[in-house]
Amino acid sequence: MKCLYGIINSRGQNHFDLNGFGVDTISFQGLSAVVSDSEETELNLMPKQALAQYLLKHQQVIEKVMESFSIIPIRLGTYAADEEAVRRILAKGFPLIIDMLSQVANTIEIDTVATWSNFEQQLKEIGQEPAINEFKQNLRAGPKGVTIDDQLKIGLMVKKALEEKRKTISARLQADLMSISQDCRSHEVMDDKMVMNCALLIAKDGREEFDKKIEDLDAEYAGKLNFRCVGPLPPYSFYTLEVSELKLDEIAWAKTRLNLPKDRISQDQVKQAYRRSAQLAHPDIKPGAEKEFQALNKAYKLLLDYAQAGNDTLLVKAREF
DSSP states (O other), rough: EEEEEEEEOOSOOOOOETEEEEEEEEETTTTEEEEEEEOOOOGGGGGGHHHHHHHHHHHHHHHHHTTTTTEBBBOOOOOOSSHHHHHHHHHHHHHHHHHHHHHHEEEEEEEEEEESSSSHHHHHHHHHHHHHHHHHHHHHTTTTTOHHHHHHHHHHHHHHHHHHHHHHHHHHHHHHHHHSEEEEEEEEOSSEEEEEEEEEEEGGHHHHHHHHHHHHHHHHHTTTTEEEEEEESTTTTTEEEEEEEEHHHHHHHHHTTTTSSSSSSOOOHHHHHHHHHHHHHHHTTTTTTTHHHHHHHHEEEEEEHHHHHHHSEEEEEEEOO
């Protein structure tokens, strides 16, 4: 089996060495897939520690290649049977890959996180906002004082105000950073202390300008925020390739489920068939039909992929974020 890491714009044979672990390239019409010989691994069956090591190795390979080439990362855990199967992937995705490589040429990704420097101080300041402060004073002046239910209400008010403040500052930060970036992807914040979590795509020669912008933002917020930047990275958050080998028996099942013909289908046909079936099987209309509706959605997604692949079992597409 061949484990796939990414695709570069190169016609020649390339070898990359990571402390004794080597990866090579397989070429097709000016594109090269970065691969290594490997047994196929089921990621969902791997222990957490082994999975973390596997992910680290995958990232190290891509970042090593990135030192010499612009690279389109391939989703973790992608395999092909042999060299011919790799070339089939390159051929199938050729127009998409060429376009993606043109988008990432001479760019890097920098993952940027902003957190509150003093989270407790933020909570205190929000607790003194007029609406919340007035609500607390009214409770204290009441005959019952502040009950447990009242405390929960106050807590919810503080949480809502904190989230609104976070969103406002995050939007301002990202707008400022976009002025020196080519693109931005917002990621989910991990906890209440995190204000912003995003990936930025910048020009390779724009790192100094980016660092200066972070310094300016740090000064503007007067130490209230801590900034952490990780990069340069390959464009994981913007241009990652997904490769899927669809199964004919599952496609046949999905066509039957959506009452579609056995011959060629289009994405419009799939969408129309789904809408017709969903109107009859939605749990709001048909109580107890949850499993039926889940099966319907599975068939819908599978056939959309199949139609997108041109009614082929091999699908090569950009990962959706």
